[in-house]
Amino acid sequence: MSINVLHFHSYSEPKKFLSGALALLMHIMFIAMMVFGLSWKNQPPEGMIVDLWSELPKPVQEPVTSREPSKAIPPSEPLKPKPIEPPKPEVPIKPESSKQTTSPKEITPPIKKPDIELKQKPEPIKEIKPNLEDLKKKEIEERLKKIEAQKKEQEQKQELEKKQALEKQKEIEKQKELAAQKQKEQEAKARRDAEARHAAAQQVAARNQIAGEIAKYKAMILAKIRSRIVMPPDLPGNPVVEFKVTLLPGGDILDVKLSKSSGYSAFDSAVERAIFLSKPLPLPPDPALFNEFRNLNITVHYRE
Amino acid sequence: MNTTVTQDMSFLHLITSASLPVQLVMLILIMISFLSWWHIFRKLFVVRSEINKTDEFEDIFWRGADLNSLYQRATSSRYESGSLERIFAAGFGEFNKHPAGTDTEAVMESTRRAMRATYQREMDRLESHLSFLATVGSVSPYVGLLGTVWGIMNSFRSLSSVAQATIAHVAPGIAEALIATAMGLFAAIPAVVAYNRYATATDRLATRFESFMEELSNVLQRRSIR
Numbered sequence: 069m070s071i072n073v074l075h076f077h078s079y080s081e082p083k084k085f086l087s088g089a090l091a092l093l094m095h096i097m098f099i100a101m102m103v104f105g106l107s108w109k110n111q112p113p114e115g116m117i118v119d120l121w122s123e124l125p126k127p128v129q130e131p132v133t134s135r136e137p138s139k140a141i142p143p144s145e146p147l148k149p150k151p152i153e154p155p156k157p158e159v160p161i162k163p164e165s166s167k168q169t170t171s172p173k174e175i176t177p178p179i180k181k182p183d184i185e186l187k188q189k190p191e192p193i194k195e196i197k198p199n200l201e202d203l204k205k206k207e208i209e210e211r212l213k214k215i216e217a218q219k220k221e222q223e224q225k226q227e228l229e230k231k232q233a234l235e236k237q238k239e240i241e242k243q244k245e246l247a248a249q250k251q252k253e254q255e256a257k258a259r260r261d262a263e264a265r266h267a268a269a270q271q272v273a274a275r276n277q278i279a280g281e282i283a284k285y286k287a288m289i290l291a292k293i294r295s296r297i298v299m300p301p302d303l304p305g306n307p308v309v310e311f312k313v314t315l316l317p318g319g320d321i322l323d324v325k326l327s328k329s330s331g332y333s334a335f336d337s338a339v340e341r342a343i344f345l346s347k348p349l350p351l352p353p354d355p356a357l358f359n360e361f362r363n364l365n366i367t368v369h370y371r372e
Numbered sequence: 373m374n375t376t377v378t379q380d381m382s383f384l385h386l387i388t389s390a391s392l393p394v395q396l397v398m399l400i401l402i403m404i405s406f407l408s409w410w411h412i413f414r415k416l417f418v419v420r421s422e423i424n425k426t427d428e429f430e431d432i433f434w435r436g437a438d439l440n441s442l443y444q445r446a447t448s449s450r451y452e453s454g455s456l457e458r459i460f461a462a463g464f465g466e467f468n469k470h471p472a473g474t475d476t477e478a479v480m481e482s483t484r485r486a487m488r489a490t491y492q493r494e495m496d497r498l499e500s501h502l503s504f505l506a507t508v509g510s511v512s513p514y515v516g517l518l519g520t521v522w523g524i525m526n527s528f529r530s531l532s533s534v535a536q537a538t539i540a541h542v543a544p545g546i547a548e549a550l551i552a553t554a555m556g557l558f559a560a561i562p563a564v565v566a567y568n569r570y571a572t573a574t575d576r577l578a579t580r581f582e583s584f585m586e587e588l589s590n591v592l593q594r595r596s597i598r
Binding site: 082087088091103326 | 383405406409416535
């Protein structure tokens with residue numbers, strides 16, 4: 069009986085399966101939260117182009133000065149292929165020849181005019197003759213007729229000559245005009261050539277200046293990087309490492325890629341570290357020149 | 373430097389791409405976590421019903437109900453009794469077994485022994501699995517940490533073969549490894565909280581049982597003398 073009393077009630081566990089189901093539900097909730105709520109997919113940074121300008125007014129002011137050379141550069145390139153010097157000899161020769169040709173023509177017209185006057189003078193002499201000799205009227209008349217005919221012929225000839233002279237003069241004038249036009253054209257051409265030469269010279273000078281500037285800043289960049297390199301000691305030979313560095317405006321480094329390894333990873337990584345340490349890299353203040361620096365190939369020799 | 377920026381860092385991918393020891397640790401931790409949550413819910417229901425039943429029985433007992441009818445109710449198989457009722461049934465049953473006229477001291481002694489035995493059994497039942505929760509709470513962070521350390525070790529070992537070390541090489545491995553720690557903590561934190569809660573609850577029930585035992589023995593002693 070006593071045993072019966074003690075163990076009368078089996079220890080019935082209340083809600084054993086319910087708690088199991090609840091535990092399962094708890095874990096499903098937890099995993100769902102981890103998978104969906106806390107999605108750890110890091111998305112690629114698309115369109116994350118940020119231009120960092122150290123000073124804001126710079127891009128507003130400087131493009132004005134900078135665009136002038138940049139604008140000047142493109143016209144110079146199409147002009148250059150044209151031989152600048154060949155037109156030079158043509159320019160001085162042609163005007164001289166045209167002047168020589170025009171000057172004799174100018175002289176000829178005054179010579180011809182006196183000829184006409186001389187021919188006209190005999191006319192009054194012939195008219196006086198018939199008045200003096202009345203006897204031989206017929207002969208005279210005949211002569212007169214002949215003379216008149218001659219006169220007429222002469223007049224016709226003179227008219228023809230005059231016309232011819234006028235035509236000649238016109239031709240000469242035309243020639244003169246043509247020559248003048250030619251001269252003008254040649255002069256304009258010469259002027260243009262001269263201007264082009266001048267512009268080209270200016271552009272060359274500007275480009276030289278730009279190239280100098282670029283070279284200067286490239287040297288500065290290299291020097292800055294070199295100064296930051298902690299060289300690994302005792303590498304044999306003179307290994308060379310090449311990096312492709314992508315810059316952002318302002319001198320920040322966007323990307324550094326090893327384009328040619330030196331074969332010594334310590335040296336490569338030292339140079340890469342130095343490139344990152346040396347940011348911001350020195351860049352020319354002129355933003356127009358930045359394109360020259362956007363992608364830099366940096367070559368570093370182990371021994372200078 | 374030309375490592376892809378996009379890495380599939382989804383939760384499932386991290387788990388499936390983890391190394392085998394880390395995956396094993398994760399599996400163990402998931403099982404531990406499930407068991408601990410199961411026990412948490414079981415204990416929740418057990419302790420709550422126990423408190424309710426104790427309240428109910430004390431209420432009936434101190435209202436002056438007939439001890440014989442209370443005993444009948446407690447021992448009937450249809451009724452699901454609570455711990456306090458069982459203690460009462462054990463004590464009253466032992467008290468009634470002694471024929472009238474036996475030494476009061478001896479009767480009370482055996483009655484108290486019977487009640488104490490039932491009390492200890494009941495306490496053992498109430499406290500069962502609490503030690504499991506305590507173990508989970510203290511050990512599972514270490515288990516998770518083991519998985520994490522192993523995963524980080526592996527990811528650093530793989531880093532040694534890479535010429536240019538970047539965070540991108542290490543990050544996936546560390547993320548994988550850290551999931552183990554997260555799981556360990558997920559198992560441990562509720563287990564610790566539940567353990568503390570249930571330990572306090574069973575302690576309070578134990579003091580109630582003990583005081584009831586003293587009071588019942590007083591009542592029975594008065595009865596035997598009369």
